[in-house]
Amino acid sequence: MPRTAKRALARLCVLALTATGVAAATAAPANAEGLTLTVDVDQVVRPATQVASGGLYGVGSDTQPSTDMLLPLNPTSFTQPAPGTTHLPNGATEPCCDALDVGQNITRSGAQQFIRMPDIYPYFPYQWQGWDDWEQKVTTMVNDRLAATDTTNIRGWELWNEPGWTWDTEAAGPFNDGWTRTYNLVRSLDPVTPIVGPSWSYYDHNRMLDFMTHARDTGTLPDVIVWHELGDMDWDSFDDHVADYRAIESQLGISPRPIAINEYNSLDQMDIPSVAVHWISVLERHGAREAHRAFWYEAGTFNGLFTLDNNPTASYWVYRWYGAMTGNIVATTPESWIDGVTSYDSSRQIVNTIFGGDWGDNTVQVNGLDSFGSTVDVQVLYTPGSGRHTHVPAPTVVTDTTMQVNNGSITVPVDDMNAEGAYQLLVTPEGGPTTSWQQVYEAENATVVNAETLPSGGASNGYYVGRIDGDADMRSDSFVDFTVNVPQSRDYTMTISYANGTGATSTHGLAYNGGAWSTVSYAPTAGWAQFDTTDVTVSLEAGYNVIRLAKGSPHFSGGTGYAELDSITLS
Structure with a gap:
């Protein structure tokens, strides 16, 4: 959320470097060419889930951005204002983005959302109206959500926002007591x-320790830990913040909680593609479950990924490349300010790297390509640092060539790099991926609810x-939503890899694109995590489709028994 007192650095000053990689207060960035980003395909970090592909107020309505605009970005989650919001963000003249109003759009895009409760108030910083008023507001918004029985994608209640400077301690009492109440x-x-x-609004050890101690002692620990990372270059401190928080959990005897950074990136760096790359890289590398682009300007643009007239910006292409990551996130080792994030999809043999951060002639070294053969196809694409109001219809092709693999490695030169722009490197066996379109979809890459x-x-x-056990109501229903992209409108055979250790036949509900439910039966397998397959037929439209396999879901009576999901394959 915007704030009036934030430190600001000039766009180029913040990208300046000294020889040791420390930001230099000069008027123009230094040229630190000769750097290498190293990618190790064999070192798995985590499943590809687009940790950083979320936004605060990223969805403005049921149609803004449209579901078709959101799907290629493969968003994970959003933070949206409370049901019945009166909030006027960033100078808006009318409220927008009510979590229940935009909920179906978010669900159709394969994402989930937090509800920010204090954004029921019209202004920021919030103007406290007393405990009777607040508790009436809380009761109303929770009851409104409970009445929305078709809405399945509420990932959490965010009880307050940036309490360090928005909580009225004089009128409402200490924040920790207010949290408990x-x-x-x-x-x-x-x-x-x-x-x-x-x-x-920022990570602080003493404040977090005090809060977590109080929450433990009062039985009010959050299920998900949230803080914001909003300073210029704060990506450089994120690993320290995570390590410090995990040490607090250990000190207090608290079981590890997922970490969500539901506002990241600074006002002055929001629309610099290479800065987005830095954030994506550290959020993936250091253990966030999800993270949301900060909301400094217009609602409904996914915070600058689309122009006001719904065209892609330069930063859009960073998140489009990121949205295409499947399989596993694998290890990348930065050098100085060159950083990046990489996925490896073994089913198609695609290595997808997004990188950037410095000027000059630099390289990306990719190791672990032994299974790709003696030659590989290499493509490098580029998106400029042109800001939030410039339409960038497509990235620029920098390199499209074939390279020799030596001892399982290639070194790709990227000359005359721009420190504000971002780059994508795609590596496949010579002749392209093993399939012309993605056919295998891993359950762990999907939306897991x-x-x-x-x-x-x-x-x-x-x-x-x-x-995948819940079927009581829309809050606890368990399902997996697979977002698939197929080349033609027709029937497809969908092979489900599953495990069923119950000793009897189990079932899930199957629906796609909001259509009617059918039943999938899973015969017993040798045990849990012992996988077998079953085939069903699905009728899909050309382009993006969302396929749900559910133990429970609205308008579905519920599955029988239990089953685990490994993957689906379309053919």
């Missing part, structure tokens, strides 16, 4: 939906989704 009220009304917080991603050497990509 609000937590208990929400839990009395809705004991199911996760509660997230404390949503500090009220279930868990688990590791297994027997799973096709090293992970699967289990504990």
